Amino acid sequence: MTEPQPPPKWNDRLVDTLRSRGTLLFLAGLLAGWLVFADHAREGPLLVTLHNDSDVLIESVWLDFSHALSQSSLYEGRLQPGERRRIALNHPPGAGFNMKVSYADGESLEFCANRGVSGRRQEVRLYR
Known part of the structure; x- marks a missing residue:
């Protein structure tokens, strides 16, 4: 009989989340939205x-x-x-x-x- 595996630690879950394709697409979407919709004109004096x-x-x-x-x-x-x-x-x-x-x-x-x-x-x- 095999022993039950302990639940993954929080830092293992964080690493898995950051490596996932969904997270990568989400961050790419945020970057694309900022590039397209943000006002990049620098106003100075x-x-x-x-x-x-x-x-x-x-x-x-x-x-x-x-x-x-x-x-x-x-x-x-x-x-x-x-x-x-x-x-x-x-x-x-x-x-x-x-x-x-x-x-x-x-x-x-x-x-x-x-x-x-x-x-x-x-x-x-x-x-x-």
């Missing part, structure tokens, strides 16, 4: 390069922008003539942003920049 294309020092640049339920302001100081500076905004491309530019000679400009411009890398050329 809107990178804006300011160019001082005038021959006058820019004392300050104020940027005001908002979307959804948030509103932000950003201050950039002193851009020398010919200088450029890259800034990062938490703002969707194409929505535009308000700018106030103050020059060293007392003149200032206010305008909405880059409304309708797509892409996460944008430029604003400041000249008079």
